[in-house]
Structures are given as structure tokens and as C-alpha cells.
Amino acid sequence: MRSALSSTFALFQKDLQSELRTRYALNALLMFVVTSVATILFALRSDQPSPSTLSGMYWVVVFFTAMSSLSRIFVSEEERGTTMTLQLVASPSVVYFGKLIFNAVLTISLTVAVTLLYTIVFSEYFIIKSSSIFFATVLLGSLGFAAAATIIAAIVAKANTRGTLYPVLSFPILIVLLMTVMNATTKALEGAPFSDALEDFQILAGYILVMTGGSFLLFDFVWKD
Amino acid sequence: MIDFELTVNGLTKEFNRRSIFRDLSFTLAFNESLAITGRNGSGKSTLVKTLCGLLAPTRGKVEYRSGGTMLEIDDAKHKVGLVSPYLQLYDEFTGLENLLVLSNIRANGTSDHDRALHMLERFGLGSRQDDYVRTYSSGMKQRLKYCFALLHTPQALFLDEPTSNLDAEGIEIVKAVVREQRNAGFLVVATNDEQEAGWCQRRIDLG
């Protein structure tokens, strides 16, 4: 058990270090955030966006940016021929959780970036009135996002048309999550009391558990040829 | 002598319902060696991958036994070393980092920093150990693959196309490794080369 944990952490460290050196995902992610927020800014130029519009736009940016970079975690191994190397040194569960943690960290940093950018460019409208709801939503949402995106990334890495296939496969799985986080984010912007969003958090927690558990059980079938 | 053996029973692998190899059965015990030969596309690499537990067979069983008890495939992998053209190392890490990172992920505690340095020295990569692998020539990459395969002193060593990209000096080192492996466990070599097949006591021809 202890050795499985240290293996998982070692794999996460390897991916982090590799990412910091190559910046495969990071650069794409940053540019995507900037360009999509700029597009939204042009589109909404003269309007006064409502909290529900803003929370919708917030998660649209997160969704598409995540779709541009979260699949790298498996696709890069597949493209470079290092999949077999990893299969040889690590058990499937170590690989799954190592990659899941990396994607979770990536998604959380992504939401931090989007939040900062929104606070700057929509300074008059994007005001987090209930920060407890907001942070809980972003944290749980990121974890749920990573849970679903990681197993789909593993599937997509084994297919041919990876780039276009990833959002196509992910959207139906993420739709429940997106609806819930958009709903909760709207509450955070409107300044609702924490108890109002409790049901949303229960749904998110359930989603994270079910997705992670299901992926963990099924990962073997995807990872091994 | 350690009791470590591989038993293969009725092994069949199909791709797209076309069989690659069919109903293979053999046993490899400690100190034994086996050559897998056959023309291009006869399934040598597929058989090696299946034996290493990287591919699930369509039918049949691959079983590793240590001291009479059967090993779970994930545990057996810790005793397997593999050199294969399909197995690559990380370009963005140095030679030494590759070995350390992979042995940390393996985390079975049998390999350490000194062992990694020793392997690099042995395969003539000592002077280049802190250079990124992307700057290595293909022969150097092949040598690094040997360092990775032997890092954890495996009891089962699989060599798929053992000498590809290697120069005369590299081939001599490989020959020495092959001789040593006879006392450390068992050896499987997949090759087209008659001379390389001659390193082994037995032979399976896939046609």
C-alpha cells in the first residue's frame, strides 16, 4: 500500500517535471484561456452580463481549455512509445491515480487562471459575493472534471483521430457536471447562503466518487492492449 | 539457486480475429534460455509482449512462479527486464534521470543511485549521463534501454532485436550481459539473426 502511494507520487512528479520542461499542455492551456476570454469580451462588449451568463461563460472557457490539454497526459505517452515502459514499471491503478492527480492539479490551476482573468476583465460584474460557495464549487468541479477527463483521455489515446474525438466523447459525460457547477457558480455570484448550494455539492461529490470508482475499475481494460 | 520459472500453456493471440500464434506451450526454468525466431511479421514481438504481461493473450496462460508460488502479473513485472524497439525512454529527461525516475515509479527498493551510475558506466554512457536523451544517437538510446532493463537485476530478461543500432563495442557488452543472465535467471531473445539465436539453448520458430 505504502509502495503504491509512493509509486503514484513518483509518477505524478515525473509528469509534473516533464510538463515543466516541455510545456506541452501548459502553453496551449494559457493561450487558450487568453484567446477564449478575449473572444467573450468582444462578444459581450456593450452588454451587462448577468451572473448566470458569466457563470456559464466561465465554465465554457474551462471546458474548452481543458479539452485542449487534459488528453496530453496519455496521448504524449502513446505518441512517444513510452506507454510500454510505464506498463512495465507500474500497475494500472498507479498509472490511473498518478495521471488523475496530475490532471486535477492542471484543472485547478486552470480555474485559478480563469478566475483571475475574469476578475480583471469583468471587474464590475464578476464579483464573488459568496466566496465559500465559489471555492467549494471550483474545487469539487475541478476534481469531477479531472475524474471524467482522465478516463476519456486514456480511451482517446488509443484511437486515431484524437484531437477532435476528445471533446466529442467528453461532453456527454461532463454535461451533468457542467450543469451543476454553472448552477452553483451563479449562486456564488448572486451571493446566496452556503446552505443553498449544499445539494449541488452533494451531486458533485457523488459524481467525483462514481467517476473515479468506475474509471478505476475499468482502467485496466483501456490501458492494456 | 533461486527457483524462478515461466510456464506458458496453450497460448494463443489473435488480432482482428486473425491468429498471430496458436497454442504455444513451454516452460522456462532458471538458467535456461530460449530464442524466438521467425520472419518479419510472424509475431515475435507480440509473443515477447505477451510473455512480459504487456498484452493479454486471447486464450491460454502465462504464469510466473517463484519458489513454487504463482506471482500476480504486476508482481512478476518487477522481476522482468525488457529491451524492445517498442519500448522508449523519455526524451526530456537525462539518461540518469530516466533510470532514477523509472525506478522510483517501480518503487520496489532494489535499485538505487549507485546501481544506476554503475549501469551507465558499464554501457559506456557515463560521460553522457547528464545529457538529455533527445541528444542521444539511436545506438546510445539502445544502450540506455539495456541500463533500464537491467537496473533492477531482473530474473527474467527479454531481448527483442537485441543488437539493433549497436556498434561492435555495444554488441560485445550485450554478449557479456547474455552470459551473465544465464546465472541470474532465464533469458529470451527474439531475433532474425542466426548468430543471436545461437546464444540460446532452445528455439521456437514462429514461421
Place this chain on the structure above:
Amino acid sequence: MTYVKYGSIILITLVIVAGIGIPMSLEPAGFFEFPLIPGLEDKARNIFFHVPTAWTSVLAFLVGTFFGIRYLRTKNIEDDYKSVSAAGLGLLFCILATVTGALWARFNWGTFWNWDPRQTSIFILLLIYGAYFALRSAIESDEKRASLSAVYSIIAGLTVPFFVFVMPRMMAGLHPGARDDPSGKGPLMQSGMIAGNMRVFFYLSLLGFTLLFIWLLNLRIRAARLEHEHSRQQH
């Protein structure tokens, strides 16, 4: 299978004839008159076709996922034929349900699409089917295709229970039985309103479509089997 085949033909023919042919009146007398519900009128006849297609597309998803799970356990490619055949029919019935639903919505609620929970659900099911076939066409190895698409359909299936909780909270329901519906059942399903005779034909139609699904599934599995035999002989 012969019984299934003729059973489905007879039942669906009966439902088409009866569903369209039986007259409606405000005060139905006897078995061969449907009640005329103000606001729904003749449009109510769609219930015999719309609901069974939606039911069949959900059934097909369950059957497909079931055989997907079985494939992962047995690695028998035969289970994959069954899984993909069910999914193909599911897609067909899903499209039929969407179209019949959109038409009914247009004439009853004014627009083709209202994003009520059930419309959204069927839309997501359509997306899942689309994604499933997109995935299948992107993988060359038969075995890999079978196991990856099985995994995908299970993962997609795992999200379904969440819709039951999430959707009614997000959007107003228009379908009978939705949370906002005060009667809880809506005019068609209210015991007083939907006459016993309508209910009889409705259930006959559900049965007929289920039999039709089984028959078509059987046909498709046999066709898939032949196709694979054929391509194998060519190797």
C-alpha cells in the same frame, strides 16, 4: 424468433390501425371510442408511437451496455456484435423519439424544442450514441474497439442516475409526470382521463416495439456475424 417477428408485426399493425382509426369523443361510450382531451385532441394519438420509441432507445442502451460488460468479462467478440447491434438500433429509435417528440412539442407547446428535462435527456442520449459510434470508427483493432467502446458506454451509463437528480432542478418540466406538474401525472396518464382502452393500446404498443427491437437486434447480430465471417475469409 418467429413468434417475436409475427408478434411485433401484428401488435404494431394493430396499434397503428387502432391508434389512428378509433374515433375520439368528449364523452366516450364503449371500448371503441377514445376520450377527447381538450388541448390535446387528436395529437394525443402520438402517445402510441412517441413513448414506445423513447422507451426502446433506452432499452437498447441498457442492452448494449449489458453486452459491453459481458464482452469485457469474456473477451468473446460475439458479445461485441450484440453490443454494437443494440447501440445501432438505439440510435435509430432515439432519432425517431426525438423527431416524434419535437413534432408533438411544436403543435402542443408551440416550439420544436423547449429544453425540458426529458427533451434534454433524449438529446444527451443522442450525443452519447453519436460519440459511441465516432469512437468506434476511430479504432482499427477489433478487440481494442470492442473493449474501448464497452468502457465508454459503461462510463456514460454511470452519469445517467445524476440526470434524474440534476435536471428537474435546472429546468421546468413540460412532460406529464414532471415535478412542476401539479397533478403529478398529466392529462394523458391521469387515471380518470386516460381511458382504460387507451391504456390497453399503449401497453400493447410498448410490447410491440419491444418485440420489434428484439427481432431487429437478432437480424443485425446475424448480419454482423456473416460480415465478419466474410472479411475473415478474405484474409
